[in-house]
Amino acid sequence: MIELISASRCTACNICVTACPTNVFDAVKGSIPVIARKDDCQTCFMCEVWCPYDALYVSPNADGPVDVTEEQLELAGAFGSYRQAVGWAEGGRQRPAPEIMQRLRG
Amino acid sequence: MVTASTGFSADTAVYYEVDVLVIGGGPAGTWAAIAAAGRGAKVVLADKGFCGTSGATAPSGTGVWYVPPDPARRTKAMNSRWDLGGRLADPVWMRRVLDRTYQNVNHLAEWGYPFPTGVDGEEIRTSLDGPDYMRLMRKRVKSAGVRILDHSPALELLRDASGAVAGATGIRRQKGDTWSVRAGAVVIATGGCAFLSKALGCNVLTGDGHLMAAELGAELSGMEFSSAYAMAVDHGSVTKTRFYEWAEFTYADGSPIPGAASKGGRSSIAKVLGTGQAVYARLNADAQEQVAMRHAQPNFFLPLNRTGVDPFKDRFPITLRLEATVRGTGGLRLVDEGCATTVPGLYAAGDAATRELVCGAFTGGGSHNAAWAMSSGFWAGSSASDHARQVRGRSRVATRSGQTGLTEGRGSRIDASSLIQSVRQEVLPYNHTYHRHADRLNASLDRLDTLWSDLRSTDAADLSEAVRTREGVAMLATARWMYRSALARTESRGMHKREDYPGRDEAQRHHIIAGGLDEVWTSTANVGGPADEVLAA
Ligand SMILES: Cc1cc2nc3c(=O)[nH]c(=O)nc-3n(C[C@H](O)[C@H](O)[C@H](O)COP(=O)(O)OP(=O)(O)OC[C@H]3O[C@@H](n4cnc5c(N)ncnc54)[C@H](O)[C@@H]3O)c2cc1C
Ligand code: SF4
Ligand code: SF4
Numbered sequence: 001m002i003e004l005i006s007a008s009r010c011t012a013c014n015i016c017v018t019a020c021p022t023n024v025f026d027a028v029k030g031s032i033p034v035i036a037r038k039d040d041c042q043t044c045f046m047c048e049v050w051c052p053y054d055a056l057y058v059s060p061n062a063d064g065p066v067d068v069t070e071e072q073l074e075l076a077g078a079f080g081s082y083r084q085a086v087g088w089a090e091g092g093r094q095r096p097a098p099e100i101m102q103r104l105r106g
Numbered sequence: 107m108v109t110a111s112t113g114f115s116a117d118t119a120v121y122y123e124v125d126v127l128v129i130g131g132g133p134a135g136t137w138a139a140i141a142a143a144g145r146g147a148k149v150v151l152a153d154k155g156f157c158g159t160s161g162a163t164a165p166s167g168t169g170v171w172y173v174p175p176d177p178a179r180r181t182k183a184m185n186s187r188w189d190l191g192g193r194l195a196d197p198v199w200m201r202r203v204l205d206r207t208y209q210n211v212n213h214l215a216e217w218g219y220p221f222p223t224g225v226d227g228e229e230i231r232t233s234l235d236g237p238d239y240m241r242l243m244r245k246r247v248k249s250a251g252v253r254i255l256d257h258s259p260a261l262e263l264l265r266d267a268s269g270a271v272a273g274a275t276g277i278r279r280q281k282g283d284t285w286s287v288r289a290g291a292v293v294i295a296t297g298g299c300a301f302l303s304k305a306l307g308c309n310v311l312t313g314d315g316h317l318m319a320a321e322l323g324a325e326l327s328g329m330e331f332s333s334a335y336a337m338a339v340d341h342g343s344v345t346k347t348r349f350y351e352w353a354e355f356t357y358a359d360g361s362p363i364p365g366a367a368s369k370g371g372r373s374s375i376a377k378v379l380g381t382g383q384a385v386y387a388r389l390n391a392d393a394q395e396q397v398a399m400r401h402a403q404p405n406f407f408l409p410l411n412r413t414g415v416d417p418f419k420d421r422f423p424i425t426l427r428l429e430a431t432v433r434g435t436g437g438l439r440l441v442d443e444g445c446a447t448t449v450p451g452l453y454a455a456g457d458a459a460t461r462e463l464v465c466g467a468f469t470g471g472g473s474h475n476a477a478w479a480m481s482s483g484f485w486a487g488s489s490a491s492d493h494a495r496q497v498r499g500r501s502r503v504a505t506r507s508g509q510t511g512l513t514e515g516r517g518s519r520i521d522a523s524s525l526i527q528s529v530r531q532e533v534l535p536y537n538h539t540y541h542r543h544a545d546r547l548n549a550s551l552d553r554l555d556t557l558w559s560d561l562r563s564t565d566a567a568d569l570s571e572a573v574r575t576r577e578g579v580a581m582l583a584t585a586r587w588m589y590r591s592a593l594a595r596t597e598s599r600g601m602h603k604r605e606d607y608p609g610r611d612e613a614q615r616h617h618i619i620a621g622g623l624d625e626v627w628t629s630t631a632n633v634g635g636p637a638d639e640v641l642a643a
Contacts, residue, residue: 082405085408102224
């Protein structure tokens with residue numbers, strides 16, 4: 001489930017408010033969005049992919065909340081790791097050689 | 107204007123008059139919108155969530171049934187799933203889908219989708235990353251001149267005096283008001299129904315389109331093929347199953363589970379999980395395969411990385427989440443090659459429509475669904491546009507057709523969360539939906555039918571609860587069609603497994619048609635294809 005919006009990273013662009021398919025966030029005038037309906041989160045990670053500032057963290061536990069702190073997540077390099085993996089961050093997604101990828105076909 | 111029949115006010119905050127309204131903005135809906143606009147129609151697309159992230163494809167990504175028009179390869183492709191699908195598919199539709207998919211995917215390449223290059227130097231066009239694909243589709247829909255209404259779930263269809271569809275109304279949930287669209291034709295592309303199981307991207311898929319269409323009298327087909335469960339890390343949502351083909355499955359003590367496999371042995375896994383025991387997986391892959399896997403499906407590895415599991419070394423607990431009709435094949439019945447339903451002006455595409463035509467009784471994933479979504483979407487959008495042109499300028503009085511949850515009644519309002527809970531209790535258990543038996547199906551149906559009759563006198567939901575309420579009503583209706591159809595098929599075929607009828611009965615090589623709301627009925631219809639063991643392309 002969505003666990004956290006990092007106040008230090010978030011620019012209040014509100015892209016996540018628009019992009020979340022289950023309408024979990026609410027925009028707040030003059031501030032960063034809030035996680036308003038956490039129970040509606042379907043753990044699809046789309047907000048992480050669409051957030052240009054890598055300010056969100058979705059825990060892989062879809063069944064219940066998990067305790068996390070911003071410091072822990074920074075240390076673990078969690079912010080933006082998924083956006084990076086799908087190739088939406090700077091630098092794109094480096095594809096291994098075709099011979100290696102070929103190993104999965106067959 | 108829309109005439110209010112009953113329920114909350116029809117003086118909606120936004121109102122459009124168009125040729126084609128597309129409900130749902132996944133692959134099927136976006137292809138439908140692009141096709142309709144391409145034929146000159148004025149189009150609105152309304153999505154419950156955000157067109158571009160919502161639905162099963164956007165967070166998941168899909169393999170695609172993309173096969174070049176070489177007879178040998180096409181023949182192989184058609185036969186690879188013919189028998190698995192219980193020979194209920196129709197080879198005529200399979201060929202059409204192969205052709206259409208080939209053309210549509212080539213369009214994606216022209217539009218700039220970044221297909222990778224293979225060892226032969228050719229682009230590999232058999233797989234689409236969800237985020238990239240759906241972001242591109244959103245862009246194309248917009249540049250086709252289609253108006254997109256995001257966060258705008260449709261609640262009910264409008265109909266004219268003849269019973270033809272005339273548009274829809276819904277909610278703008280981020281604005282707290284309502285919308286209505288008058289349209290010459292409507293495409294239902296609302297996806298399947300996965301009963302809020304949290305399978306990847308599936309919680310927006312609650313059978314809303316099935317319900318709305320059925321309220322106008324549309325019929326369903328193949329609803330017994332609704333027993334898909336997909337594997338995920340325990341408590342996880344990422345129901346990406348392909349890499350479990352590399353897995354060995356064990357009990358907590360490390361001993362192997364006999365017969366367990368992702369393909370062809372998922373049933374054994376469900377049996378063990380059903381007893382409350384944990385099931386563990388570990389993937390056996392060499393170093394190069396591991397690199398390729400991590401690159402190919404970052405979403406598969408995400409929950410593992412975040413919990414510090416190395417799936418190639420560590421055993422990790424898994425679960426099966428219900429995907430029901432999303433990776434099943436049942437849905438709205440189609441009556442012609444343009445994807446028309448039995449209701450004039452109403453078309454269906456993607457998971458909302460029956461996929462038996464291309465997959466028969468089984469899909470499980472593996473590219474046919476994605477191919478079906480883009481092909482049926484394209485056809486539905488095209489024929490909706492043609493239909494709309496015929497009715498353009500005709501003055502039609504539109505009335506709202508939504509019933510349960512939207513009409514005034516003497517009783518209290520529906521308690522949406524308790525309704526949803528009750529439906530989920532019936533459909534989630536493996537021994538209700540996966541392994542079926544007449545005794546359990548009948549007992550479930552008794553309870554589900556009682557739930558339905560209890561809803562008949564309820565009062566209209568207020569604005570803030572309308573979406574949730576209609577989702578509950580739609581899931582209840584869907585569960586009843588599923589289980590009635592499952593009872594009617596007294597054999598096992600494809601994904602439909604009856605403990606009391608474990609064998610296939612060739613006399614039942616037909617479709618089960620279902621419909622009705624207060625009284626759910628089933629009947630049979632002939633299959634289009636031959637009973638041949640092997641197909642020719
Ligand atoms: C994890 C996973 C992996 C998969 N992998 C594959 C694969 O490899 N190959 C393959 O072929 N298939 C695969 N599938 C299946 C494939 O994703 C679906 O068949 C495909 O997404 C269907 O497209 P669709 O447009 O019909 O529905 P969806 O993509 O589900 O979109 C439906 C849309 O309708 C909207 N909607 C719902 N209700 C309403 C309403 N009331 N009003 C307005 N809008 C509404 C939703 O918000 C959503 O945007 C997979 C599915 C899952 C879950
Ligand atoms: S998308 Fe990211 S930066 Fe923008 S408001 Fe949301 S969390 Fe903040
Ligand atoms: S994970 Fe998905 S459902 Fe949850 S907040 Fe992010 S976008 Fe919304």
